[in-house]
Amino acid sequence: MLAQLSPDCPLEIAIIGCGITGPLLALGLATKNISITIYEQAPCPPDTGAGIAFTANARKCMALIDPRILDCLAAVATTNGDPNHPNNNMRFVDGYTHSPDDTAQKKVYELDTGPKGFEGCHRGEFLSRLVEILPCGVRWGKRLDAVVEVSGGVVMRFCDGSIARADAVIGCDGIKSRVRELLLGEDVPASYPHFTHKVAYRGLVPMEQASARLGHERAHNQQMYGGPGAHVLHFPVAQQRLVNVVAFVTDGGDWGVDRNLSQRATKEEVAGAFADWGATVRAVVDLLPAELEKWAVFDSLEFPAPTYARGRVCIAGDAAHASSPHHGAGAGIGVEDVLALTFLLGIVSERVKTSRRRALAVQAAFAAFSVVRRERSQWVVKSSREACEIYEWNDPHCGSDMDKAYEEIKRRSQKIWHFDIDGMLRELELEYGRYLAE
Ligand SMILES: Cc1cc2nc3c(=O)[nH]c(=O)nc-3n(C[C@H](O)[C@H](O)[C@H](O)COP(=O)(O)OP(=O)(O)OC[C@H]3O[C@@H](n4cnc5c(N)ncnc54)[C@H](O)[C@@H]3O)c2cc1C
Structure with missing residues (x-):
């Protein structure tokens, strides 16, 4: 009643x-x-x-x-960056173009997000x-x-x-x-x-490993790497104990709305998509665990x-x-x-x-x-x-x-x-x- x-x-x-x-x-x-x-x-x-x-x-x-x-x-x-001097910037870099020895410094674009804007x-x-x-x-x-x-x-x-x-x-x-x-x-x-024909591979990496491979500064700060048909993003989480890595890749296939939005994937799959990218992006991908989640990106556009x-x-x-x-x-x-x-x-x-x-x-x-x-x-x-x-x-x-x-x-x-x-x-x-x- x-x-x-x-x-x-x-x-x-x-x-x-x-x-x-x-x-x-x-x-x-x-x-x-x-x-x-x-x-x-x-x-x-x-x-x-x-x-x-x-x-x-x-x-x-x-x-x-x-x-x-x-x-x-x-x-x-x-906090994004040094906790004593938090960094409020979103950073972008070309993750694809590289010289044969891949030592050239890349231009880093910094966009001020406002206080705590990328926390x-x-x-x-x-x-x-x-x-x-x-x-x-x-x-x-x-x-x-x-x-x-x-x-x-x-x-x-x-x-x-x-x-x-x-x-x-x-x-x-x-x-x-x-x-x-x-x-x-x-x-x-x-x-x-509806499916946007992008999938996001997501994985968490221990900060120690990320710092050793990418350097302290890069690992502790948000960074986005652009390139042809894909992009990669990482940022610190869990009070900087972990780095959250998200790699977006184009997927021409179909993904029905009734299907689960995520499924198991492997690092090999991601590595294949970024095989001809610059060394930093390949290192980021290599840090991912052997097994991870792949999420289908949907929207209402x-x-x-x-x-x-x-x-x-x-x-x-x-x-x-x-x-x-x-x-x-x-x-x-x-x-x-x-x-x-x-x-x-x-x-x-x-x-x-x-x-x-x-x-x-x-x-x-x-x-x-x-x-x-x-x-x-x-x-x-x-x-x-x-x-x-x-x-x-x-x-x-x-x-x-x-x-x-x-x-x-x-x-x-x-x-x-x-x-x-x-x-x-x-x-x-x-x-x-x-x-x-x-
Ligand atoms: C990879 C990824 C990264 C993102 N990063 C960001 C970011 O950094 N910043 C940002 O602003 N946004 C981000 N977003 C978007 C953000 O996740 C969503 O906009 C947000 O979760 C929406 O919140 P919501 O409460 O509307 O829906 P949800 O968080 O999806 O919550 C909906 C809730 O409703 C419940 N529910 C569903 N159906 C029923 C039902 N029939 N009866 C009862 N309960 C029901 C669900 O169980 C769920 O708990 C990201 C999204 C993705 C996919």
Whole structure:
């Protein structure tokens, strides 16, 4: 038997997914006196070992959502470079061109990311810290199957047969979002992500080994190596005990959406792809463990979601705009979504007291969110793909000219990092008022 929501109760929001966007949204909404429940399909917090870095704009948004988020991040982050003099630069270098004896010094391009702008962290450790400070319980082992809008709210059905009710539901359920599927329709291509024909080989290397082979300075700093049809990235993680190596390679084959996004691979496979590259890149690849993971890179570029909201159902983060990782900004754009939803639902919670008006107000908030957030987030999806083409010398304007590539990446990155947050909030309030008046 489902309890009916009383008009005077605080607004009740169900969040689907406890990845990055979901827990941050719960923290934000709690500051607005909104009651939240998170439903997550995993049986417990996943110990995802992958590294993740948050851009300057994402950090600013975190401070506005709930300043404790930055404390959680600081507790698990790994400094880039010397801890006494952290290095905030993203570094690029031509990893391919080399002289026969391969001794020529390469030009290193340095792009200032802003304070701590390239500080990575262990995803699982960050999530554990967030879960510790969550104002609500997480219902682990709850995989959403269906959502139905009913008078005054939504009813959710989970794969274990249980049901739950809320005023509204926000899908933060990632790249293979069920909420997006329910929102847009199961037969619609935009409901699913698509293979970008890039695979990422990922492996962790002990810092001692990396330092011995690459030198102290290089091993302790983030570095990206560009070249034809592929690129390699490495950065320190786990308080500089490990180096995270990611090698992106073109894959002309097919990768169905129902297939697992990752599979086992071997170092030989990666070494083959970089066999004619410069000595440094070959050394980086040689450091990889004999067996590693290969991840298929999916995104939503060809089939973007035409809307992020319908009625009292909304999607945010990767569920709305899954991006390839080449700007290192996918999660950061999700953090901007969180600030936008926190702001809008904060207005609803504070100003709208009766349940009938509340239902309309939530719809107006979701509609405003969709309209305001869609352009920027879809631009990031597109630019991220294009950044990959630039790194891999396929861009018609830049080709293999690293000077041009650097300028182009700088222009795009700065558009992501230097974001007018106040402007976004003003626009959201305006759109919300417009929808409410309709
Ligand atoms: C190789 C790689 C490197 C990256 N590096 C960076 C980086 O450095 N910086 C950056 O900003 N971004 C990076 N990204 C992007 C980033 O990982 C994503 O943007 C981010 O994880 C999205 O967070 P999310 O919470 O929206 O989705 P997710 O993190 O995918 O979380 C979704 C959650 O929903 C749950 N879920 C799914 N379906 C259901 C269901 N039906 N019912 C209940 N729960 C469900 C899942 O189990 C999961 O816990 C990278 C991505 C890749 C692939």
